[in-house]
Amino acid sequence: MSLWNTLFPSPSPSTIATQPREYILQPANPLWVGATILVSILLDFVLHRAAWVPDFVAITLFFWTLRQPNWVGMLIAFLCGILIDVQQGSLLGQHALAYVILSYMAVRSRKRLSWFSPLAQAVHILPLFLATQAIVFIIRSMAVRAWPGWSWFLGSLLAALLWPLWTWILLIPQRKSKNDDTSPL
Numbered sequence: 244m245s246l247w248n249t250l251f252p253s254p255s256p257s258t259i260a261t262q263p264r265e266y267i268l269q270p271a272n273p274l275w276v277g278a279t280i281l282v283s284i285l286l287d288f289v290l291h292r293a294a295w296v297p298d299f300v301a302i303t304l305f306f307w308t309l310r311q312p313n314w315v316g317m318l319i320a321f322l323c324g325i326l327i328d329v330q331q332g333s334l335l336g337q338h339a340l341a342y343v344i345l346s347y348m349a350v351r352s353r354k355r356l357s358w359f360s361p362l363a364q365a366v367h368i369l370p371l372f373l374a375t376q377a378i379v380f381i382i383r384s385m386a387v388r389a390w391p392g393w394s395w396f397l398g399s400l401l402a403a404l405l406w407p408l409w410t411w412i413l414l415i416p417q418r419k420s421k422n423d424d425t426s427p428l
Contacts, residue, residue: 267419268414268417268418269416269417269418269419270417271310271311271314271416271417272416273314275416276307276311276314276315279303279307279413280300280303280304280307280315280319280323282303283299283300283302283303283304284299284300284323284326284327286299287299287300287327287330288330291331294391294392294394294395294397294398295394295397295398295401296398296401297398297399297401297402297405298372298375298376298398298399298402300323300324300327300338300342301341301342301345301372301375301402302372302402302405302406302409303409303413304319304320304323304342304345304346304349305345305346305349305368305371305372306409306410306413307413308320308345308346308349308350308353309349309353309356309357312349312350312353315346316346316350317343317346317347319346320339320342320343320345320346321339321342321343322339323338323339323342324336324337324338324339324340324341324342324343325338325339333383334382334383334386336382337378337379337382337383338379340378340382341375341376341378341379342375344374344375344378345371345372345374345375348371348374349371352367352371355367356368360407361406361407361410361411362407364406364407364410365403365404365406365407366403368403368406369399369400369403372399372402372403373396373399375399376395376396376398376399377396380395380396
């Protein structure tokens with residue numbers, strides 16, 4: 244067995260039945276979804292997207308597009324992108340395009356990523372975050388003609404490293420408390 248398969252085991256139908264699930268998640272609350280998107284926008288506003296800061300809006304949009312594609316999709320991604328472009332004073336539409344493409348990639352990879360743990364998902368979504376940042380980089384470099392340096396791509400790596408923690412935080416309200424006596428299960 245290779246090191247990759249040891250660290251990131253791929254679930255098969257026979258092992259899924261024998262693996263205990265930690266939680267049966269409750270339905271997501273639309274207010275929580277909206278609040279987390281708003282908080283991620285505010286985090287991007289406060290941190291003003293330094294080179295090493297992960298794109299919290301991209302992480303949150305990707306998460307909710309995976310979990311709730313009927314609520315958060317390409318339209319919400321586009322609107323968040325326009326808002327980030329206006330706040331940063333950057334070329335209008337560059338983040339909107341990047342977030343829409345990221346949202347599309349989330350919808351396309353939704354079923355495959357749902358099989359993996361958040362740690363294994365982080366490995367799979369790193370190229371998607373890099374592609375999102377590359378789109379912004381290409382558009383920005385065509386307009387400004389300046390090289391921001393390789394450290395600019397550090398945000399994508401930190402976003403992938405932050406993914407398991409961010410997933411855990413965003414799922415907090417959906418977990419049932421362990422001492423809930425109202426459930427028959």
